[in-house]
Amino acid sequence: MISAVISASKERILTSSGDETAREAEWNQLTSWIQANPTGDAVIVAGDTNSRYTRTADDLAGFVANNGLTDAWVQLELGGTAPAAGSPDLVCNEVAGISGEPGAWRVRTLSGEEIPAAAVVVATGTPAGTRRLLPADPGWDGLGPAVTAACLDLGVRHIRTRLTFGIDEPLYLSPHAPGGKLAPAGMGMVHVMRYGATSASADRARLEAFAASAGIAAGDIATSRFLPKMTVATALPTVGTGLAGRPPVAVEGTPGLFVAGDWAGPAGWLSDASLASGEQAGLLAARAVQPVARASLTAA
Ligand SMILES: Cc1cc2nc3c(=O)[nH]c(=O)nc-3n(C[C@H](O)[C@H](O)[C@H](O)COP(=O)(O)OP(=O)(O)OC[C@H]3O[C@@H](n4cnc5c(N)ncnc54)[C@H](O)[C@@H]3O)c2cc1C
Numbered sequence: 001m002i003s004a005v006i007s008a009s010k011e012r013i014l015t016s017s018g019d020e021t022a023r024e025a026e027w028n029q030l031t032s033w034i035q036a037n038p039t040g041d042a043v044i045v046a047g048d049t050n051s052r053y054t055r056t057a058d059d060l061a062g063f064v065a066n067n068g069l070t071d072a073w074v075q076l077e078l079g080g081t082a083p084a085a086g087s088p089d090l091v092c093n094e095v096a097g098i099s100g101e102p103g104a105w106r107v108r109t110l111s112g113e114e115i116p117a118a119a120v121v122v123a124t125g126t127p128a129g130t131r132r133l134l135p136a137d138p139g140w141d142g143l144g145p146a147v148t149a150a151c152l153d154l155g156v157r158h159i160r161t162r163l164t165f166g167i168d169e170p171l172y173l174s175p176h177a178p179g180g181k182l183a184p185a186g187m188g189m190v191h192v193m194r195y196g197a198t199s200a201s202a203d204r205a206r207l208e209a210f211a212a213s214a215g216i217a218a219g220d221i222a223t224s225r226f227l228p229k230m231t232v233a234t235a236l237p238t239v240g241t242g243l244a245g246r247p248p249v250a251v252e253g254t255p256g257l258f259v260a261g262d263w264a265g266p267a268g269w270l271s272d273a274s275l276a277s278g279e280q281a282g283l284l285a286a287r288a289v290q291p292v293a294r295a296s297l298t299a300a
Contacts, residue, residue, distance in 0.1 A: 020057040023050065027063045034067050045069065053083040054090065061085065095124070099135050102255040119285035123260040123278060126234045127247065130259050138254075140247045143263065144236035148229050150203035152192040155223040156216055159188045164214045170195035171206075173214050190216065200228035233270055235263035243267065249280045256288045 026049075034043055045067075051058040061082055064071055074082045083090060093109040098120055100106040107115040122130050127143055161175040176182055177189035192207045204226050212218075237243050249265045251257040258281035262270055265277035 019050070020055075023058055027051075027059065031063060031066055043067070043069070052089055054085065054087050056085040059085070095122075095133055097133050097135075098122070098257065105256060117256075119256040119258065119288040121258045121260055121278070121281040121285050123274070123281070125261060126231075127261070127263050130261065134251060134254065134257065136254060138247065138251050142238065142245075143247070144238045146231045147195065147233040147236050148197040149193045149195050149232045150197040150200070150207060151227040151230050152204065152207040152211065153225045153227075154190045154192065154211060154216060154221050155183055156188045156190055156220045157222055158220055159186065160215060161188055161190050162214070164210075166210070169206075171210050173210060187222065195232070197229040200226075203228060233262050233273075243269070243273075246273075249277050250284055256285075258285050 030045070034045075051060050053060045063069075064082070071082065074080060093111055093113065096108045096110045098105055098107050100116075103118055105117045105120050107117055107120060109115070122133055124130050124133065126146075127140055131138060131140065159175070159178055161173070163175065164173040165171065172193045172195070173190060175188050175190050177187075180189070182189040190211070192211050194203050194207060194210075197203055207226075235246070238245055244266045246266060247259065247264050249258050249260065251259060260274060260278040260281040262268075262273040265273065265280055267273065267276040267280075
């Protein structure tokens with residue numbers, strides 16, 4: 001029997017009819033390939049496909065049925081019944097705020113749900129976004145500015161590019177494919193960045209010139225994408241206090257509320273900081289709920 005895992009896809013951009021047509025063609029192409037290449041082994045289909053069971057044109061249920069597949073998410077999370085085509089999309093529930101008191105917090109969602117919790121870890125990306133959700137102002141004044149970058153992604157017709165850094169300018173050029181499978185065989189995917197975005201036109205011109213000096217001629221570029229101002233880290237540590245000056249993971253004055261992100265806790269930088277603060281927040285939250293769990297067991 002053929003089995004499959006299809007990752008629950010998370011749609012990041014709006015879908016147009018052209019997207020639908022392209023996805024339908026991709027599913028059909030995959031079906032043709034699977035059926036033309038029987039190996040007798042289990043087949044696993046995995047990927048971020050931007051498809052939804054609820055979207056009729058995607059016909060995910062048809063893809064699963066036509067290939068004799070089993071969707072692990074549908075089996076394990078939905079009890080074996082896939083969402084019906086045409087039914088409302090399953091979307092993430094955004095958090096609107098946290099209220100209550102120590103030991104009895106309530107997390108409100110935009111859809112009006114209230115989730116009771118003895119401990120809460122808030123990991124919503126930015127200090128400002130986190131601050132808005134907390135029941136009291138945590139007093140995180142004096143955080144540094146966001147670290148930004150202008151980014152140029154290049155799909156190139158060769159794989160000769162080498163990792164290059166600017167010495168007197170904050171420039172970075174890194175071939176992510178081959179290495180990562182982000183481009184067809186024989187082609188490359190190169191990320192070029194300038195830390196500290198200035199103006200879109202100046203940064204784009206500088207990045208194109210940097211790519212040219214690293215051996216990427218205009219004719220080598222098959223496709224490109226310019227993102228003028230991306231946030232790389234949400235708060236630059238300030239001179240004098242450094243990483244130790246970032247807000248602590250345990251929110252002061254509100255026992256049981258914890259924060260995690262690349263701006264929180266004293267350890268790590270970029271995603272290392274998110275992981276370090278996330279681990280610490282998780283451990284502290286588990287410790288905070290233990291007395292509550294014990295008390296409810298005793299009461300029972
Ligand atoms: C161009 C670029 C290059 C980078 N390169 C590197 C690198 O090489 N190495 C590295 O370590 N780091 C790198 N980073 C940094 C790294 O991406 C971040 O530090 C990291 O993603 C931060 O993770 P996070 O989980 O704290 O926040 P996020 O990734 O921002 O996750 C926060 C999540 O919370 C959700 N959210 C927000 N508000 C709500 C709400 N109210 N309710 C529910 N959910 C909510 C958001 O949708 C989001 O999914 C790079 C970043 C950029 C932009």
